[in-house]
Amino acid sequence: MTAYHLLTDPQRQAEYALVKKAYEDCLQQNLKLNMARGKPCPQQLDMVSDILNVVVTPEDCVDNGVESRNYGDVLGMPSARAYFADLLGCRKEQVIVGGGSSLNLMYDMISRAYTHGLLHSPKPWCREEQVKFLCPCPGYDRHFRVTEFFGAQLITVPMLPTGPDMDRVEELVKDPQVKGIWCVPKYSNPDGYIYSDETVERFAALKPAAPDFTIMWDNAYGVHEFSGDWVPFPDIIEACNRHGNPDMVVEFASTSKITFAGGGISAMAMSEANVAYISKLLSVQTICYDKVNQLRHVRYLKDKVHTLEIMKKHAAILAPKFQKVGEVLNRELGECGFAHWTEPKGGYFVSLYTMPGTAKRALELCQEAGVVMTPAGATYPYGVDPQDSNIRISPSYPPVEELEKAMYVFCICLKLAALEKIMGMY
Amino acid sequence: MTAYHLLTDPQRQAEYALVKKAYEDCLQQNLKLNMARGKPCPQQLDMVSDILNVVVTPEDCVDNGVESRNYGDVLGMPSARAYFADLLGCRKEQVIVGGGSSLNLMYDMISRAYTHGLLHSPKPWCREEQVKFLCPCPGYDRHFRVTEFFGAQLITVPMLPTGPDMDRVEELVKDPQVKGIWCVPKYSNPDGYIYSDETVERFAALKPAAPDFTIMWDNAYGVHEFSGDWVPFPDIIEACNRHGNPDMVVEFASTSKITFAGGGISAMAMSEANVAYISKLLSVQTICYDKVNQLRHVRYLKDKVHTLEIMKKHAAILAPKFQKVGEVLNRELGECGFAHWTEPKGGYFVSLYTMPGTAKRALELCQEAGVVMTPAGATYPYGVDPQDSNIRISPSYPPVEELEKAMYVFCICLKLAALEKIMGMY
Numbered sequence: 001m002t003a004y005h006l007l008t009d010p011q012r013q014a015e016y017a018l019v020k021k022a023y024e025d026c027l028q029q030n031l032k033l034n035m036a037r038g039k040p041c042p043q044q045l046d047m048v049s050d051i052l053n054v055v056v057t058p059e060d061c062v063d064n065g066v067e068s069r070n071y072g073d074v075l076g077m078p079s080a081r082a083y084f085a086d087l088l089g090c091r092k093e094q095v096i097v098g099g100g101s102s103l104n105l106m107y108d109m110i111s112r113a114y115t116h117g118l119l120h121s122p123k124p125w126c127r128e129e130q131v132k133f134l135c136p137c138p139g140y141d142r143h144f145r146v147t148e149f150f151g152a153q154l155i156t157v158p159m160l161p162t163g164p165d166m167d168r169v170e171e172l173v174k175d176p177q178v179k180g181i182w183c184v185p186k187y188s189n190p191d192g193y194i195y196s197d198e199t200v201e202r203f204a205a206l207k208p209a210a211p212d213f214t215i216m217w218d219n220a221y222g223v224h225e226f227s228g229d230w231v232p233f234p235d236i237i238e239a240c241n242r243h244g245n246p247d248m249v250v251e252f253a254s255t256s257k258i259t260f261a262g263g264g265i266s267a268m269a270m271s272e273a274n275v276a277y278i279s280k281l282l283s284v285q286t287i288c289y290d291k292v293n294q295l296r297h298v299r300y301l302k303d304k305v306h307t308l309e310i311m312k313k314h315a316a317i318l319a320p321k322f323q324k325v326g327e328v329l330n331r332e333l334g335e336c337g338f339a340h341w342t343e344p345k346g347g348y349f350v351s352l353y354t355m356p357g358t359a360k361r362a363l364e365l366c367q368e369a370g371v372v373m374t375p376a377g378a379t380y381p382y383g384v385d386p387q388d389s390n391i392r393i394s395p396s397y398p399p400v401e402e403l404e405k406a407m408y409v410f411c412i413c414l415k416l417a418a419l420e421k422i423m424g425m426y
Numbered sequence: 427m428t429a430y431h432l433l434t435d436p437q438r439q440a441e442y443a444l445v446k447k448a449y450e451d452c453l454q455q456n457l458k459l460n461m462a463r464g465k466p467c468p469q470q471l472d473m474v475s476d477i478l479n480v481v482v483t484p485e486d487c488v489d490n491g492v493e494s495r496n497y498g499d500v501l502g503m504p505s506a507r508a509y510f511a512d513l514l515g516c517r518k519e520q521v522i523v524g525g526g527s528s529l530n531l532m533y534d535m536i537s538r539a540y541t542h543g544l545l546h547s548p549k550p551w552c553r554e555e556q557v558k559f560l561c562p563c564p565g566y567d568r569h570f571r572v573t574e575f576f577g578a579q580l581i582t583v584p585m586l587p588t589g590p591d592m593d594r595v596e597e598l599v600k601d602p603q604v605k606g607i608w609c610v611p612k613y614s615n616p617d618g619y620i621y622s623d624e625t626v627e628r629f630a631a632l633k634p635a636a637p638d639f640t641i642m643w644d645n646a647y648g649v650h651e652f653s654g655d656w657v658p659f660p661d662i663i664e665a666c667n668r669h670g671n672p673d674m675v676v677e678f679a680s681t682s683k684i685t686f687a688g689g690g691i692s693a694m695a696m697s698e699a700n701v702a703y704i705s706k707l708l709s710v711q712t713i714c715y716d717k718v719n720q721l722r723h724v725r726y727l728k729d730k731v732h733t734l735e736i737m738k739k740h741a742a743i744l745a746p747k748f749q750k751v752g753e754v755l756n757r758e759l760g761e762c763g764f765a766h767w768t769e770p771k772g773g774y775f776v777s778l779y780t781m782p783g784t785a786k787r788a789l790e791l792c793q794e795a796g797v798v799m800t801p802a803g804a805t806y807p808y809g810v811d812p813q814d815s816n817i818r819i820s821p822s823y824p825p826v827e828e829l830e831k832a833m834y835v836f837c838i839c840l841k842l843a844a845l846e847k848i849m850g851m852y
Contacts, residue, residue, distance in 0.1 A: 037497065045495040046484040052718075053482050058472040069471040069686040071463065099525045100716040107711045114541055115552070115576065126541065126552045142713075149710045150541065260495040263718035284575045285533045287568075290526040292478075292689035293719065 003337025004355075004418055016419045023365065023416050026409045031370035033406040038189075038348035039397045040261050043317050048259050048310065054299040055292060063298070068291040074283050075275070076267075080294035084267040086304045088219065088253060089235040094269045096278065099289045102254035102266035106216060107146050109250055109268070112281055113179070113214070114150045119247050119277040121212040125150065125179065134172055134181035136164035138351060138379030138390045140189040143182040143218065152179070154381030159188065163195030166202040173208035180214040186233050187221035190351040190379055190392035192344020197234060204239035206248070215240075215249040222253060223307055225346040226315040226322060230308050237269060246271040255297055257314070257348065258307060265289075265297045321395040324403050325350050332411035338418050341393075350393040351379075355418040359388045361426060362410075362417035371409045429763030430781075430844055442845045449791065449842050452835045457796035459832040464615075464774035465823045466687050469743050474685050474736065480725040481718060489724070494717040500709050501701070502693070506720035510693040512730045514645060514679060515661040520695045522704065525715045528680035528692035532642060533572050535676055535694070538707055539605070539638070540576045545673050545703040547638040551576065551605065560598055560607035562590035564777060564805030564816045566615040569608040569644065578605070580807035585614065589621030592628040599634035606640040612659050613647035616777040616805055616818035618770020623660060630665035632674070641666075641675040646773075648679060649733055652741040652748060653771040656734050663695060672697040681723055683740070683774065684733060691715075691723050747821040750829050751776050758837035764844050767819075776819040777805075781844040785814045787852060788836075788843035797835045 007015060055061060061068045063079050075081065076097025085092040098105045109118075117124040125131045133147040136157045144154055155172060158165045163185070172178050183203070185195040195203075203215060217236050225231060240249045247270070255264035270278070301307045326343055329352070333339045341352040354362060359376035366373055374392040377385045393410075395403055420426055433441060481487060487494045489505050501507065502523025511518040524531045535544075543550040551557045559573040562583045570580055581598060584591045589611070598604050609629070611621040621629075629641060643662050651657060666675045673696070681690035696704070727733045752769055755778070759765045767778040780788060785802035792799055800818040803809040819836075821829055846852055 039497050042493070045487070045493070049484045049487065049495070052486070056478045056482070058475045060478070061471070061475065067468070067471070069475070069689055071465050071682075071687045101712040101714070104712040111537060111541065115537065142710075145710050149707075256497075260718055261497045262714040263495055263716045281575075284568075284571050286527040286530040288527070288688040290689045290716065290719065292686055293716065 003335065004422060005337060012419065012422065016423065019412060019415045019419060022412045023369065026369045026412055029370075031405065031409065033370060033398060033402055033409075034372045035394045035398060035403075035406055036372045036374050037397070038257070038394045040257055041317065041397050041399070044314055045260060047313055047317070051259050051296055051300040055296045060299070061292060061295065063295050068295040071287045073291060074286065074288050075279055076289060077291045077294040077298065079298045080265065083298050083301065083303065084253060084269065087223065087307060088251060088269050090237050090251070090269045093272050094237060094275060096268050096275060096282070097289065097294055098266040098268065100256070100262050100264055100266065100293070102218070102220070102252045102256070102268075103142055105266050105268050106143070106218065106252055108285070109216070110146050110150055112278070113212070116281060118212045118214060119274055128177070130177050132175065132178045134169060134178060135381050136182065136188070137381070138190055138385075138392070139182060140184060140218070141378040141383070143216070144381045147182070148382065156381060157181070159191055159193065161193050163188070163193060163199035166199055170202070170206065173206055173210075173213060176209035178208065179210050179212060180216055182216050182218065184218050184220055185236070186219060186231070187224060187344055187347025189220065189347065190349035190390075191342050192347045192349060192351065193342070194231060194233070200234045200236060200239060204236060204245060205243045206245065208248075213248060217249050217251040219251055219253045221257070221347040223304070223311050224257060224314075224348070225311065226318040227345040230311075231346070237271065241271065247274050250274065255301065258301065258310065259297060265294050318396055320400055321403055322350065324400050325393060325395045325407055328404060328407035328411060332408065333414065336415060336418070339414060348394060348396055350395065352391045352393055353389045354391060354414050355421060356387045356389045358414070358417040358421045359385065359391050361420065362413045363391065365413035365416055366410055369409050369413065371406045373410065429761065430848060431763060438845065438848065442849065445838060445841045445845060448838045449795065452795045452838060455796075457831065457835065459796060459824060459828055459835075460798045461820045461824065461829075461832055462798045462800050463823070464683070464820045466683055467743065467823050467825070470740055471686060473739055473743070477685050477722055477726040481722045486725070487718060487721065489721050494721040497713045499717060500712065500714050501705055502715060503717045503720040503724065505724045506691065509724050509727065509729065510679060510695065513649065513733065514677060514695050516663050516677070516695045519698050520663060520701060522694050522701060522708070523715065523720055524692040524694065526682070526688050526690055526692065526719070528644070528646070528678045528682070528694075529568055531692050531694050532569070532644065532678055534711070535642070536572050536576055538704070539640070542707060544638045544640060545700055554603070556603050558601065558604045560595060560604060561807050562608065562614070563807070564616055564811070564818070565608060566610060566644070567804040567809070569642070570807050573608070574808065582807055583607070585617055585619065587619050589614070589619060589625035592625055596628070596632065599632055599636075599639060602635035604634065605636050605638060606642055608642050608644065610644050610646055611662070612645060612657070613650060613770055613773025615646065615773065616775035616816075617768050618773045618775060618777065619768070620657060620659070626660045626662060626665060630662060630671060631669045632671065634674075639674060643675050643677040645677055645679045647683070649730070649737050650683060650740075650774070651737065651772040652744040656737075657772070663697065667697065673700050676700065681727065684727065684736065685723060689719075691720050744822060746826055747829055748776065750826050751819060751821045751833055754830060754833035754837060758834065759840065762841060762844070765840060774820060774822055776821065778817045778819055779815045780817060780840050781847060782813045782815045784840070784843040784847045785811065785817050787846065788839045789817065791839035791842055792836055795835050795839065797832045799836065
């Protein structure tokens with residue numbers, strides 16, 4: 001096959017007829033496949049369901065003298081704080097353990113910044129004339145939405161295979177209205193990039209104009225390798241401390257893709273000065289998070305070493321799915337020349353870049369054929385990809401056979417949208 | 427014994443010597459007793475710990491086709507919504523089920539009002555010149571703190587045995603800056619009063635000047651009788667609807683004192699228009715609450731009838747403690763004439779009114795003797811009881827023998843503080 005941009009007119013007509021026919025065949029199948037979200041699959045959930053059996057008696061509920069079933073310990077079970085410290089490579093005094101949702105912890109952090117300000121805020125963000133937030137793109141829609149929700153102006157920063165374009169970030173933080181940045185430093189959502197050591201260092205060494213500039217470091221996939229061994233990753237909190245910016249970063253993590261999605265536990269880690277500040281505010285909000293579930297997780301996951309063993313079992317389930325995605329993409333699009341995609345070794349996504357101006361149309365076609373993907377544009381602020389090119393693929397949930405079907409339909413739709421575009425049909 | 431205000435000088439001197447001696451004996455005992463908070467006791471927690479055994483296999487985790495272990499259903503497990511609807515006497519479409527903390531749901535509601543406004547808000551409360559909030563007193567310190575935290579001016583409304591003074595409430599809501607009121611309608615914290623049917627009707631019929639005036643109806647003790655049968659209670663949501671104020675109330679509840687404190691589940695109930703509005707905002711905040719724990723609760727508590735059976739078992743543990751409190755108070759203070767207290771049949775507290783101007787001093791004396799109580803003033807906005815008289819007693823946690831000791835010390839301290847006051851010693 002020839003790359004689409006090299007096709008002669010008759011070749012293009014022939015290809016269009018073929019692809020159109022293939023798409024019509026897809027429509028006939030009345031498919032109903034969903035790859036919209038990075039959800040663990042039932043097999044993964046079953047694999048970790050022994051967690052339901054580790055805290056079952058009254059005796060099980062007490063951990064080193066701490067009662068998990070009663071009020072108290074707003075910062076979390078001490079053993080759960082120690083667990084996340086081990087996982088993240090920081091100190092347990094730097095950790096606050098929350099409920100099932102790390103997104104909620106992030107929301108609360110931005111919400112507090114808005115209503116009361118952060119540790120070094122001259123005033124609450126709701127009293128600022130304008131707050132701007134940096135959004136490395138493509139990125140995670142739910143991150144962007146949180147800051148948009150609180151009225152921040154979202155500023156796009158290009159993502160490179162080494163992480164956000166740090167030249168651009170260093171330039172942008174000179175603006176005192178720029179109050180923070182969203183980061184998924186390991187297996188970035190959706191590209192699956194790991195920030196380079198240099199990128200992490202440059203983050204830690206930032207000299208922002210805003211005294212309360214905050215790096216929202218969402219380490220969502222810190223132990224989520226599905227191919228190869230665990231990749232060590234620097235502790236951003238210590239790095240910031242070393243550069244004289246101890247309070248500039250808040251790190252987030254959860255077990256949503258280690259145990260149960262939404263039924264896991266979450267954590268945030270930061271300087272002890274930040275912990276002291278936040279815990280004061282947190283104590284107005286709640287008496288404590290669910291410590292029974294925290295203890296359940298500690299008993300089941302034990303420590304980083306044991307968690308990595310469980311992640312190997314997740315990998316065994318996920319790897320064939322990512323393999324299948326790569327396989328179908330290569331087979332169907334490899335020679336078309338209008339699309340490229342990432343091949344991560346961890347995380348939950350593959351990021352695909354199709355012919356500019358055709359992503360939205362392609363996903364419309366997909367939807368008509370019963371295949372639901374993350375909406376085009378979702379990976380950009382305000383849901384608008386200026387190139388209309390990036391699409392996030394979430395292979396984790398469907399079984400491999402369904403995934404293969406869905407990916408085939410997806411590729412046909414990409415081709416059809418590309419051909420329509422080339423032929424001036426929209 | 428003679429009432430303190432009738433004592434002659436020599437009698438007073440003699441009584442002072444006696445009480446002083448008794449207090450010094452208390453000091454010798456090096457007690458360490460805590461009655462500061464309404465915490466369930468270990469025996470209660472053990473009694474309900476079978477809840478840990480009702481969701482233990484992968485099959486257990488799916489409920490009518492809804493998977494509890496994965497993302498989704500931001501409003502909660504359908505069966506959990508139905509459970510709370512049964513408990514509160516409203517409809518399941520009116521219920522959103524949350525995580526372990528109903529306080530957190532209340533905080534989030536006020537926070538959203540502050541940052542974005544409620545359904546009928548002309549603007550977010552942070553853009554209002556001044557927001558005022560009504561606080562029936564004595565009341566719950568954590569309620570008051572939430573609205574204080576968001577800058578509201580707290581306005582005291584007297585509590586009567588029938589509920590808040592509704593003449594006063596009806597007058598105050600004519601001020602458009604008055605945006606809401608805190609209520610614990612059944613077994614009010616700390617008095618243990620049940621709002622009368624007339625009070626509930628007058629609430630539902632309020633005609634506030636603020637279009638977004640909101641009744642924060644914290645039905646924390648709706649099934650928490652420890653003496654006698656369950657007392658039926660009107661559905662405030664339906665009552666508001668009947669009076670043409672369908673969106674004026676948000677009701678809260680939790681299982682913190684049914685199953686585990688902080689490890690239970692919480693809910694809020696409101697008009698469907700409010701549910702629609704809140705769920706839009708909620709979907710920015712989180713993907714979902716912990717549905718596994720929601721399902722665990724549904725499986726264990728089943729429905730209102732079964733829940734009431736469990737509450738009878740809690741009552742069997744709690745009733746002797748409340749009895750003991752009444753007994754010691756009667757024995758030690760019954761004839762002194764300077765104190766009176768409530769004798770509730772449910773909830774978690776006894777509310778005591780000692781000689782005005784002596785509550786703080788009495789609790790100082792208590793603390794020195796190793797007995798920690800809820801701080802004097804905690805039941806009033808800003809922690810200041812203008813009468814310095816009300817003290818909240820929380821008998822639930824200590825074993826009866828400890829409770830008896832603590833109550834004795836407490837009474838001695840009340841007497842000593844009263845005598846010191848009468849004798850002009852402070």
